[in-house]
Amino acid sequence: MKNIFTKYGFMLLILAVLVAVILSVMTFFASSSAAFPNLAGIIASPFRAASSAISGKVSGWLDYLTEFDRLKEENEQLKLQLAEMEADIRQAEYDRDENQRLRELAGLREQRRELMLESARIVEQDVSNWESLLTVDKGTSCGVAVGDCVITEAGYVVGVVTEAGYNWSTVRTILDSESSIGAMVFRSGATALAQGDFALMSEGFLTLNYLGTDPDVVSGDLVVTSGLGGYYPSQLVIGYVDEVRTGDDGLAQYAIVRPEADLSSLVQIFIVTDFEIVD
Amino acid sequence: MLPKSYLIFKWTVYALATLLLFGLQSLVLNHIHIFGLVPFLYPMLPAVAAMYEGSHRGPVFALVLGVVCDLLLPAPFEGFFTVIFTISAILSAVVAEKLISPGFLCALTVSGGSLLLTSGARILIRSLTGGGYLALMARIAVGEALITLPAVLVVWPVYRFIHDHCASDY
Numbered sequence: 001m002k003n004i005f006t007k008y009g010f011m012l013l014i015l016a017v018l019v020a021v022i023l024s025v026m027t028f029f030a031s032s033s034a035a036f037p038n039l040a041g042i043i044a045s046p047f048r049a050a051s052s053a054i055s056g057k058v059s060g061w062l063d064y065l066t067e068f069d070r071l072k073e074e075n076e077q078l079k080l081q082l083a084e085m086e087a088d089i090r091q092a093e094y095d096r097d098e099n100q101r102l103r104e105l106a107g108l109r110e111q112r113r114e115l116m117l118e119s120a121r122i123v124e125q126d127v128s129n130w131e132s133l134l135t136v137d138k139g140t141s142c143g144v145a146v147g148d149c150v151i152t153e154a155g156y157v158v159g160v161v162t163e164a165g166y167n168w169s170t171v172r173t174i175l176d177s178e179s180s181i182g183a184m185v186f187r188s189g190a191t192a193l194a195q196g197d198f199a200l201m202s203e204g205f206l207t208l209n210y211l212g213t214d215p216d217v218v219s220g221d222l223v224v225t226s227g228l229g230g231y232y233p234s235q236l237v238i239g240y241v242d243e244v245r246t247g248d249d250g251l252a253q254y255a256i257v258r259p260e261a262d263l264s265s266l267v268q269i270f271i272v273t274d275f276e277i278v279d
Numbered sequence: 280m281l282p283k284s285y286l287i288f289k290w291t292v293y294a295l296a297t298l299l300l301f302g303l304q305s306l307v308l309n310h311i312h313i314f315g316l317v318p319f320l321y322p323m324l325p326a327v328a329a330m331y332e333g334s335h336r337g338p339v340f341a342l343v344l345g346v347v348c349d350l351l352l353p354a355p356f357e358g359f360f361t362v363i364f365t366i367s368a369i370l371s372a373v374v375a376e377k378l379i380s381p382g383f384l385c386a387l388t389v390s391g392g393s394l395l396l397t398s399g400a401r402i403l404i405r406s407l408t409g410g411g412y413l414a415l416m417a418r419i420a421v422g423e424a425l426i427t428l429p430a431v432l433v434v435w436p437v438y439r440f441i442h443d444h445c446a447s448d449y
Contacts, residue, residue, distance in 0.1 A: 009369045012338045016345065016365035020358020023349055027357045040350030051305040059310070125309070129316050129419050130401055131353045170353070198405075198412050202315045 041139075041165035048123035048168075049137060056267065115233060116274035117151075118142050120169070122266055132176040132201055134158075136269060139165045149225075149232040149272040156237045156261035157181065157225060158269050169271070173263050174238065175201045183208060183238055184226040188216035191226050194238050194257060204263070205242065208255040215253055217244055223257050233275040289445040293340065296437050297324055303433065316419065318427040319394070320434070321348055321360070322367060326393035327386050327434050329368035330375040331442040341368030355404040363400050367393040386435040387428065394424040 026036065063071075103109075120142075124135035138144050150158040150171050159173035160181070172179050179196035185208075192208045192215075200206060211217060221241040227234025239259040246253050300320060308318040325344050329337025345361035354360055371389035379385040398420030405416060 006334065009334060009338065012342060012365055012369070013362075016342050016362045017358075019342070019346055019361045020349075020356070023346075023357035023361070037350045040347070044351055047302075048305070051302065055306055055310060124305070128353055129319065129423050130405075133353050199415055 037163070038165040041168040045123070045137065045168055048135060049121075052121070052123040113233075113235075114276045115272050116143075117270040118144060118273050119268060119270050120144075121268055123168070125266070129202075132159075132173040132179075132196065132263070133162075134171040134173060134266070134269070136169050136171060136271070137167065138271065139167045139169050141166050143273045144169050144271050145273070147231065149236070150269050151236055151272060152261045152266065152269060154237075154260075156239075156259070158261050158263065158266065160232075161271060171269070174206055174259055174261075175204065175263060177201060179206070181232060181238070182226040182228045183223050184234075185215075185217045185241070186222040186224050188221070190216050191228065192217075192223075192255075194223060200256065204259070206239070206257050206259060208241065208257050211253050211255065213251050213253070215244075215255075217241055217253075217255055219243055221255075223255075227277065233272060233277055235277075285445075289441065290340070292441050292445055293328065293438075296441055297344065300324060300434060300437065303430075308427075308430070313426045314422060316422045316426055318430060319397075319423055320427060320430050321352070322364070322393040322397040323390040323427065323430060323434050325364040325368045326371040326389040327431070327438050329371040330381050330385055330389050331438055332372075334369060334372035334376065337372045338365050338368040341365050355401055359400070359404075360397075363397050364393075367396050370396075383431070383435055387431050390431050390434070391424055391428055394427055395420060398423060 023036070118138055120136035120138035122134050123137050136150075144161060144164050146161055146164050148161040148164075150161060152158060157174055159171045159176070159179060161169050162172045163170040174181060174194060174196060176196045177198040181194045182191070183194035184191050190211060192211045195207050195209050197205070197207045208217070208223060219241055223238045223241060225232050225234055225236040225238060237260050239257045239261075241255045242258045243256045244253055245256065304318075304320045308320055311318060321344075325337070325341030328340050328344075331337075332340060341364040342361060345358075345364035348354075348360035348364070349358055352360065367389075371393065374389050374392070375381045375385050379388055398416075402413070402416045402420060406413060
Protein backbone atom coordinates (compact mmCIF):
# COMPACT_ATOMS: atom_id res chain seq x y z
CA MET A 1 0.00 0.00 0.00
CA LYS A 2 2.88 2.32 0.84
CA ASN A 3 4.22 1.84 -2.68
CA ILE A 4 0.89 2.46 -4.35
CA PHE A 5 0.01 5.73 -2.64
CA THR A 6 3.25 7.70 -2.59
CA LYS A 7 3.52 11.01 -0.71
CA TYR A 8 2.60 12.78 -3.96
CA GLY A 9 -0.40 10.49 -4.48
CA PHE A 10 -1.63 11.17 -0.94
CA MET A 11 -1.26 14.92 -1.46
CA LEU A 12 -3.33 14.71 -4.62
CA LEU A 13 -5.93 12.61 -2.89
CA ILE A 14 -6.19 15.14 -0.05
CA LEU A 15 -6.53 17.88 -2.67
CA ALA A 16 -9.32 15.90 -4.38
CA VAL A 17 -11.14 15.49 -1.05
CA LEU A 18 -10.71 19.22 -0.36
CA VAL A 19 -12.21 20.06 -3.76
CA ALA A 20 -15.09 17.69 -3.01
CA VAL A 21 -15.70 19.37 0.36
CA ILE A 22 -15.62 22.86 -1.20
CA LEU A 23 -18.11 21.80 -3.90
CA SER A 24 -20.40 20.24 -1.30
CA VAL A 25 -20.29 23.30 0.96
CA MET A 26 -21.01 25.62 -1.98
CA THR A 27 -23.98 23.50 -3.04
CA PHE A 28 -25.28 23.28 0.53
CA PHE A 29 -25.38 27.05 0.95
CA ALA A 30 -26.70 27.85 -2.55
CA SER A 31 -30.46 28.40 -2.86
CA SER A 32 -30.81 27.26 -6.49
CA SER A 33 -27.46 26.18 -7.94
CA ALA A 34 -23.95 26.89 -6.63
CA ALA A 35 -21.75 29.33 -8.56
CA PHE A 36 -19.40 26.81 -10.22
CA PRO A 37 -22.02 24.24 -11.28
CA ASN A 38 -24.15 27.17 -12.53
CA LEU A 39 -21.23 28.52 -14.60
CA ALA A 40 -20.38 25.05 -15.89
CA GLY A 41 -24.02 24.57 -16.88
CA ILE A 42 -24.06 27.91 -18.72
CA ILE A 43 -20.86 27.01 -20.61
CA ALA A 44 -22.18 23.53 -21.42
CA SER A 45 -25.60 24.84 -22.54
CA PRO A 46 -24.72 25.51 -26.20
CA PHE A 47 -22.98 22.12 -26.46
CA ARG A 48 -25.97 20.37 -24.89
CA ALA A 49 -28.34 22.21 -27.22
CA ALA A 50 -26.22 21.34 -30.27
CA SER A 51 -25.93 17.72 -29.18
CA SER A 52 -29.69 17.54 -28.59
CA ALA A 53 -30.38 19.09 -32.00
CA ILE A 54 -28.04 16.67 -33.81
CA SER A 55 -29.35 13.58 -32.05
CA GLY A 56 -32.93 14.78 -32.60
CA LYS A 57 -32.29 15.14 -36.33
CA VAL A 58 -30.63 11.72 -36.58
CA SER A 59 -33.35 9.96 -34.62
CA GLY A 60 -35.93 11.79 -36.78
CA TRP A 61 -34.36 10.32 -39.92
CA LEU A 62 -34.15 6.88 -38.35
CA ASP A 63 -37.78 7.09 -37.23
CA TYR A 64 -38.82 8.08 -40.74
CA LEU A 65 -37.06 5.03 -42.16
CA THR A 66 -38.05 2.47 -39.55
CA GLU A 67 -41.36 3.61 -38.09
CA PHE A 68 -43.30 4.86 -41.11
CA ASP A 69 -45.81 1.99 -41.15
CA ARG A 70 -46.30 2.05 -37.41
CA LEU A 71 -46.88 5.79 -37.41
CA LYS A 72 -49.40 5.49 -40.25
CA GLU A 73 -51.34 2.92 -38.25
CA GLU A 74 -51.11 5.05 -35.10
CA ASN A 75 -52.42 8.04 -37.07
CA GLU A 76 -55.56 6.09 -38.03
CA GLN A 77 -56.12 5.09 -34.41
CA LEU A 78 -55.65 8.68 -33.25
CA LYS A 79 -58.25 9.89 -35.77
CA LEU A 80 -60.77 7.49 -34.23
CA GLN A 81 -59.76 8.57 -30.73
CA LEU A 82 -60.17 12.21 -31.72
CA ALA A 83 -63.71 11.59 -32.93
CA GLU A 84 -64.57 9.93 -29.60
CA MET A 85 -63.00 12.77 -27.64
CA GLU A 86 -64.92 15.40 -29.60
CA ALA A 87 -68.12 13.69 -28.46
CA ASP A 88 -66.78 13.72 -24.89
CA ILE A 89 -66.00 17.43 -25.15
CA ARG A 90 -69.58 18.20 -26.26
CA GLN A 91 -70.83 16.29 -23.22
CA ALA A 92 -68.29 18.03 -20.97
CA GLU A 93 -69.46 21.46 -22.20
CA TYR A 94 -73.03 20.54 -21.33
CA ASP A 95 -71.90 19.27 -17.91
CA ARG A 96 -69.85 22.41 -17.29
CA ASP A 97 -72.83 24.66 -17.95
CA GLU A 98 -74.96 22.54 -15.67
CA ASN A 99 -72.26 22.62 -12.99
CA GLN A 100 -72.07 26.40 -13.29
CA ARG A 101 -75.84 26.72 -12.81
CA LEU A 102 -75.84 24.39 -9.81
CA ARG A 103 -72.91 26.22 -8.22
CA GLU A 104 -74.73 29.51 -8.57
CA LEU A 105 -77.88 27.96 -7.03
CA ALA A 106 -75.84 26.52 -4.11
CA GLY A 107 -73.86 29.75 -3.70
CA LEU A 108 -70.48 28.03 -4.11
CA ARG A 109 -67.27 29.79 -5.18
CA GLU A 110 -66.29 29.45 -8.82
CA GLN A 111 -63.75 26.72 -9.51
CA ARG A 112 -60.49 28.13 -10.81
CA ARG A 113 -57.42 26.41 -12.05
CA GLU A 114 -54.55 28.58 -13.23
CA LEU A 115 -51.12 27.19 -13.98
CA MET A 116 -48.25 29.49 -14.95
CA LEU A 117 -46.24 27.41 -17.40
CA GLU A 118 -42.78 27.85 -18.86
CA SER A 119 -42.02 25.65 -21.84
CA ALA A 120 -38.57 24.09 -22.07
CA ARG A 121 -36.71 21.71 -24.35
CA ILE A 122 -34.90 18.65 -23.05
CA VAL A 123 -31.22 18.97 -23.90
CA GLU A 124 -29.87 15.92 -22.08
CA GLN A 125 -31.44 12.63 -21.08
CA ASP A 126 -30.38 9.22 -19.78
CA VAL A 127 -26.85 10.11 -18.72
CA SER A 128 -26.70 7.51 -15.98
CA ASN A 129 -27.92 4.02 -15.15
CA TRP A 130 -28.31 5.07 -11.52
CA GLU A 131 -30.63 8.06 -11.75
CA SER A 132 -33.45 9.25 -13.94
CA LEU A 133 -32.74 12.90 -14.64
CA LEU A 134 -33.32 15.36 -17.46
CA THR A 135 -31.55 18.61 -18.25
CA VAL A 136 -33.70 21.35 -19.79
CA ASP A 137 -32.84 24.67 -21.42
CA LYS A 138 -34.67 27.02 -19.04
CA GLY A 139 -33.50 28.26 -15.66
CA THR A 140 -33.79 31.00 -13.08
CA SER A 141 -33.72 33.66 -15.83
CA CYS A 142 -37.20 32.42 -16.83
CA GLY A 143 -38.53 32.15 -13.31
CA VAL A 144 -37.79 28.46 -12.84
CA ALA A 145 -37.03 27.47 -9.25
CA VAL A 146 -36.07 24.31 -7.35
CA GLY A 147 -39.20 22.35 -6.44
CA ASP A 148 -41.25 23.38 -9.48
CA CYS A 149 -43.42 20.62 -10.90
CA VAL A 150 -42.77 19.55 -14.50
CA ILE A 151 -45.50 18.27 -16.84
CA THR A 152 -46.00 17.32 -20.48
CA GLU A 153 -48.16 19.28 -22.92
CA ALA A 154 -51.03 16.95 -21.96
CA GLY A 155 -50.59 17.70 -18.25
CA TYR A 156 -48.96 14.39 -17.29
CA VAL A 157 -46.43 14.64 -14.46
CA VAL A 158 -42.79 14.28 -15.55
CA GLY A 159 -40.96 15.19 -12.35
CA VAL A 160 -39.67 18.01 -10.21
CA VAL A 161 -36.90 20.59 -10.72
CA THR A 162 -34.03 19.70 -8.38
CA GLU A 163 -31.40 22.17 -9.58
CA ALA A 164 -31.87 25.48 -11.34
CA GLY A 165 -29.05 27.35 -13.06
CA TYR A 166 -29.28 30.63 -14.98
CA ASN A 167 -30.34 29.09 -18.31
CA TRP A 168 -30.60 25.39 -17.44
CA SER A 169 -32.33 23.16 -14.92
CA THR A 170 -32.15 19.56 -13.81
CA VAL A 171 -35.41 17.65 -13.50
CA ARG A 172 -35.66 14.52 -11.37
CA THR A 173 -38.29 12.35 -13.05
CA ILE A 174 -41.00 10.52 -11.11
CA LEU A 175 -39.15 7.25 -11.88
CA ASP A 176 -36.00 8.22 -9.97
CA SER A 177 -35.55 6.34 -6.70
CA GLU A 178 -35.26 9.62 -4.76
CA SER A 179 -38.46 11.02 -6.25
CA SER A 180 -41.53 11.37 -4.02
CA ILE A 181 -44.80 13.17 -4.76
CA GLY A 182 -48.16 13.39 -2.98
CA ALA A 183 -50.73 11.35 -4.91
CA MET A 184 -54.38 10.38 -4.88
CA VAL A 185 -56.38 7.54 -6.42
CA PHE A 186 -58.85 9.48 -8.58
CA ARG A 187 -61.77 7.00 -8.25
CA SER A 188 -61.67 6.45 -4.49
CA GLY A 189 -59.90 9.56 -3.28
CA ALA A 190 -57.38 7.46 -1.31
CA THR A 191 -54.24 9.50 -0.68
CA ALA A 192 -50.76 8.00 -0.96
CA LEU A 193 -47.20 8.78 -1.91
CA ALA A 194 -45.99 8.16 -5.47
CA GLN A 195 -42.32 7.21 -5.15
CA GLY A 196 -39.63 6.10 -7.54
CA ASP A 197 -38.12 2.67 -6.95
CA PHE A 198 -34.60 1.67 -7.99
CA ALA A 199 -35.65 -1.84 -9.05
CA LEU A 200 -38.57 -0.57 -11.14
CA MET A 201 -36.85 2.49 -12.60
CA SER A 202 -35.37 0.72 -15.62
CA GLU A 203 -38.73 -0.96 -16.33
CA GLY A 204 -40.46 2.42 -16.37
CA PHE A 205 -42.68 1.99 -13.31
CA LEU A 206 -43.02 3.69 -9.93
CA THR A 207 -44.74 2.73 -6.69
CA LEU A 208 -47.72 4.08 -4.78
CA ASN A 209 -46.89 3.70 -1.09
CA TYR A 210 -48.55 4.34 2.29
CA LEU A 211 -51.92 3.11 1.05
CA GLY A 212 -52.73 1.44 4.38
CA THR A 213 -53.86 -2.10 5.11
CA ASP A 214 -57.17 -2.08 3.23
CA PRO A 215 -56.83 0.47 0.44
CA ASP A 216 -59.52 1.17 -2.15
CA VAL A 217 -57.29 0.78 -5.17
CA VAL A 218 -57.49 -1.64 -8.07
CA SER A 219 -55.58 -2.28 -11.26
CA GLY A 220 -56.45 0.37 -13.85
CA ASP A 221 -57.14 3.16 -11.36
CA LEU A 222 -56.04 6.64 -12.38
CA VAL A 223 -53.47 8.21 -10.05
CA VAL A 224 -53.24 12.00 -9.86
CA THR A 225 -51.34 14.48 -7.71
CA SER A 226 -53.08 15.14 -4.40
CA GLY A 227 -51.99 18.75 -4.12
CA LEU A 228 -51.82 18.29 -0.34
CA GLY A 229 -49.43 20.71 1.31
CA GLY A 230 -49.67 23.06 -1.66
CA TYR A 231 -46.28 22.12 -3.09
CA TYR A 232 -47.65 20.88 -6.42
CA PRO A 233 -50.94 21.50 -8.25
CA SER A 234 -53.66 18.91 -7.65
CA GLN A 235 -55.28 16.67 -10.26
CA LEU A 236 -52.24 16.33 -12.53
CA VAL A 237 -52.14 12.85 -14.03
CA ILE A 238 -49.29 10.66 -12.74
CA GLY A 239 -50.34 7.35 -14.31
CA TYR A 240 -52.45 4.23 -13.99
CA VAL A 241 -52.23 1.44 -11.42
CA ASP A 242 -50.73 -1.63 -13.04
CA GLU A 243 -50.82 -3.99 -10.09
CA VAL A 244 -51.53 -3.99 -6.34
CA ARG A 245 -49.04 -5.87 -4.18
CA THR A 246 -48.63 -6.70 -0.51
CA GLY A 247 -45.45 -5.49 1.20
CA ASP A 248 -42.82 -7.68 2.84
CA ASP A 249 -44.56 -7.27 6.21
CA GLY A 250 -47.63 -9.04 4.76
CA LEU A 251 -49.93 -6.20 5.86
CA ALA A 252 -49.40 -2.93 4.05
CA GLN A 253 -50.24 -2.83 0.39
CA TYR A 254 -48.62 -0.82 -2.35
CA ALA A 255 -49.36 -0.35 -6.03
CA ILE A 256 -47.20 -0.42 -9.10
CA VAL A 257 -47.97 2.58 -11.30
CA ARG A 258 -47.25 2.99 -14.99
CA PRO A 259 -46.60 6.70 -15.62
CA GLU A 260 -48.77 8.27 -18.30
CA ALA A 261 -45.94 10.48 -19.58
CA ASP A 262 -43.66 8.62 -21.97
CA LEU A 263 -40.41 9.69 -20.33
CA SER A 264 -38.16 8.02 -22.90
CA SER A 265 -39.39 10.03 -25.87
CA LEU A 266 -39.92 13.46 -24.37
CA VAL A 267 -38.68 16.45 -26.35
CA GLN A 268 -40.48 19.35 -24.75
CA ILE A 269 -41.85 19.80 -21.24
CA PHE A 270 -43.66 22.52 -19.28
CA ILE A 271 -42.49 23.79 -15.91
CA VAL A 272 -45.21 24.95 -13.51
CA THR A 273 -43.59 28.12 -12.16
CA ASP A 274 -46.70 29.17 -10.22
CA PHE A 275 -50.28 27.98 -9.74
CA GLU A 276 -53.58 28.91 -8.15
CA ILE A 277 -56.31 26.32 -7.68
CA VAL A 278 -59.71 26.90 -6.15
CA ASP A 279 -61.78 23.71 -5.86
CA MET B 280 12.66 18.43 -17.96
CA LEU B 281 10.18 19.35 -20.70
CA PRO B 282 9.61 22.99 -21.59
CA LYS B 283 6.40 24.66 -20.40
CA SER B 284 5.12 25.38 -23.93
CA TYR B 285 5.32 21.66 -24.77
CA LEU B 286 3.33 20.75 -21.67
CA ILE B 287 0.68 23.36 -22.43
CA PHE B 288 0.40 22.11 -26.02
CA LYS B 289 0.16 18.46 -24.99
CA TRP B 290 -2.46 19.01 -22.29
CA THR B 291 -4.46 21.27 -24.59
CA VAL B 292 -4.59 18.42 -27.10
CA TYR B 293 -5.57 16.03 -24.28
CA ALA B 294 -8.35 18.44 -23.26
CA LEU B 295 -9.65 18.72 -26.83
CA ALA B 296 -9.58 14.95 -27.30
CA THR B 297 -11.44 14.54 -24.01
CA LEU B 298 -14.02 17.07 -25.20
CA LEU B 299 -14.51 14.95 -28.33
CA LEU B 300 -14.97 11.86 -26.16
CA PHE B 301 -17.56 13.78 -24.11
CA GLY B 302 -19.28 14.37 -27.46
CA LEU B 303 -19.13 10.65 -28.17
CA GLN B 304 -20.91 9.96 -24.87
CA SER B 305 -23.50 12.67 -25.40
CA LEU B 306 -24.22 12.11 -29.10
CA VAL B 307 -23.83 8.36 -29.44
CA LEU B 308 -23.53 6.39 -26.21
CA ASN B 309 -26.39 8.15 -24.39
CA HIS B 310 -28.72 6.84 -27.11
CA ILE B 311 -27.53 3.24 -27.02
CA HIS B 312 -29.46 1.00 -24.64
CA ILE B 313 -28.06 -2.50 -24.24
CA PHE B 314 -30.09 -4.70 -21.87
CA GLY B 315 -31.64 -1.48 -20.57
CA LEU B 316 -28.25 0.03 -19.70
CA VAL B 317 -26.38 2.98 -21.16
CA PRO B 318 -22.57 2.84 -21.61
CA PHE B 319 -20.78 5.25 -19.27
CA LEU B 320 -17.50 6.35 -20.78
CA TYR B 321 -16.21 8.94 -18.30
CA PRO B 322 -14.46 6.66 -15.73
CA MET B 323 -12.44 5.16 -18.56
CA LEU B 324 -10.80 8.49 -19.48
CA PRO B 325 -8.71 9.19 -16.34
CA ALA B 326 -7.61 5.54 -16.20
CA VAL B 327 -6.30 5.37 -19.78
CA ALA B 328 -4.69 8.82 -19.55
CA ALA B 329 -2.94 7.90 -16.28
CA MET B 330 -1.73 4.65 -17.84
CA TYR B 331 0.30 6.74 -20.33
CA GLU B 332 1.08 9.81 -18.26
CA GLY B 333 2.20 8.05 -15.09
CA SER B 334 1.58 8.60 -11.42
CA HIS B 335 2.45 12.32 -11.40
CA ARG B 336 0.57 13.92 -14.29
CA GLY B 337 -2.12 11.26 -14.71
CA PRO B 338 -3.86 11.86 -11.35
CA VAL B 339 -3.74 15.65 -11.86
CA PHE B 340 -5.54 15.20 -15.19
CA ALA B 341 -8.01 12.87 -13.44
CA LEU B 342 -8.62 15.43 -10.69
CA VAL B 343 -9.43 18.17 -13.21
CA LEU B 344 -11.62 15.81 -15.24
CA GLY B 345 -13.38 14.78 -12.03
CA VAL B 346 -14.16 18.40 -11.17
CA VAL B 347 -15.60 18.94 -14.67
CA CYS B 348 -17.73 15.80 -14.36
CA ASP B 349 -18.91 16.85 -10.89
CA LEU B 350 -20.03 20.19 -12.26
CA LEU B 351 -21.90 18.66 -15.19
CA LEU B 352 -23.10 15.19 -14.23
CA PRO B 353 -25.40 13.84 -11.53
CA ALA B 354 -23.47 12.15 -8.72
CA PRO B 355 -24.21 10.69 -5.27
CA PHE B 356 -22.48 13.72 -3.69
CA GLU B 357 -20.63 16.81 -4.86
CA GLY B 358 -17.00 15.94 -5.54
CA PHE B 359 -17.72 12.24 -6.07
CA PHE B 360 -16.02 12.05 -9.47
CA THR B 361 -13.10 14.22 -8.28
CA VAL B 362 -12.21 11.75 -5.53
CA ILE B 363 -12.97 8.54 -7.44
CA PHE B 364 -11.19 9.58 -10.64
CA THR B 365 -8.09 10.62 -8.69
CA ILE B 366 -7.95 7.27 -6.89
CA SER B 367 -8.61 5.46 -10.17
CA ALA B 368 -5.77 7.35 -11.91
CA ILE B 369 -3.29 6.64 -9.09
CA LEU B 370 -4.13 2.92 -9.23
CA SER B 371 -4.05 2.85 -13.06
CA ALA B 372 -0.62 4.47 -13.11
CA VAL B 373 0.65 1.87 -10.64
CA VAL B 374 -0.77 -0.98 -12.76
CA ALA B 375 0.93 0.47 -15.86
CA GLU B 376 4.24 1.03 -14.08
CA LYS B 377 4.45 -2.22 -12.11
CA LEU B 378 2.13 -4.90 -13.55
CA ILE B 379 1.19 -4.57 -17.24
CA SER B 380 3.11 -2.41 -19.69
CA PRO B 381 1.00 0.36 -21.28
CA GLY B 382 -0.94 -0.94 -24.26
CA PHE B 383 -4.32 -2.30 -25.21
CA LEU B 384 -4.42 -5.01 -22.54
CA CYS B 385 -3.41 -2.54 -19.84
CA ALA B 386 -5.98 0.01 -21.10
CA LEU B 387 -8.67 -2.67 -20.96
CA THR B 388 -7.64 -3.68 -17.43
CA VAL B 389 -7.44 -0.20 -15.95
CA SER B 390 -10.67 0.86 -17.72
CA GLY B 391 -12.54 -2.11 -16.29
CA GLY B 392 -11.08 -1.39 -12.87
CA SER B 393 -12.02 2.28 -13.05
CA LEU B 394 -15.58 1.53 -14.15
CA LEU B 395 -16.03 -0.99 -11.34
CA LEU B 396 -14.43 1.37 -8.80
CA THR B 397 -16.87 4.15 -9.78
CA SER B 398 -19.89 1.85 -9.65
CA GLY B 399 -18.62 0.20 -6.46
CA ALA B 400 -18.40 3.60 -4.77
CA ARG B 401 -21.96 4.37 -5.88
CA ILE B 402 -23.17 1.06 -4.45
CA LEU B 403 -21.35 1.71 -1.18
CA ILE B 404 -22.90 5.17 -0.83
CA ARG B 405 -26.38 3.92 -1.74
CA SER B 406 -26.04 1.07 0.78
CA LEU B 407 -24.84 3.43 3.51
CA THR B 408 -27.72 5.83 2.85
CA GLY B 409 -30.30 3.09 3.22
CA GLY B 410 -30.77 1.96 -0.36
CA GLY B 411 -31.39 -1.76 -0.81
CA TYR B 412 -31.19 -3.94 -3.92
CA LEU B 413 -27.51 -4.88 -3.51
CA ALA B 414 -27.70 -7.73 -6.05
CA LEU B 415 -29.46 -5.51 -8.59
CA MET B 416 -26.90 -2.75 -8.13
CA ALA B 417 -24.04 -5.24 -8.55
CA ARG B 418 -25.67 -6.49 -11.75
CA ILE B 419 -25.95 -2.93 -13.06
CA ALA B 420 -22.31 -2.23 -12.15
CA VAL B 421 -21.02 -5.31 -13.98
CA GLY B 422 -23.39 -4.75 -16.92
CA GLU B 423 -22.36 -1.12 -17.23
CA ALA B 424 -18.67 -2.09 -17.23
CA LEU B 425 -19.20 -4.83 -19.83
CA ILE B 426 -21.14 -2.66 -22.28
CA THR B 427 -18.73 0.26 -21.87
CA LEU B 428 -15.47 -1.70 -22.23
CA PRO B 429 -15.65 -1.97 -26.06
CA ALA B 430 -15.23 1.82 -26.08
CA VAL B 431 -11.56 1.17 -25.14
CA LEU B 432 -11.16 0.65 -28.88
CA VAL B 433 -11.83 4.37 -29.29
CA VAL B 434 -10.35 5.88 -26.12
CA TRP B 435 -7.06 3.95 -26.12
CA PRO B 436 -5.94 4.88 -29.70
CA VAL B 437 -6.88 8.54 -29.15
CA TYR B 438 -4.83 8.91 -25.96
CA ARG B 439 -1.98 6.76 -27.33
CA PHE B 440 -1.77 9.00 -30.40
CA ILE B 441 -1.53 12.12 -28.23
CA HIS B 442 1.00 10.53 -25.88
CA ASP B 443 3.22 9.24 -28.71
CA HIS B 444 2.95 12.05 -31.24
CA CYS B 445 2.96 15.07 -28.98
CA ALA B 446 6.28 13.85 -27.55
CA SER B 447 7.97 12.91 -30.85
CA ASP B 448 6.66 15.90 -32.84
CA TYR B 449 8.10 18.42 -30.46
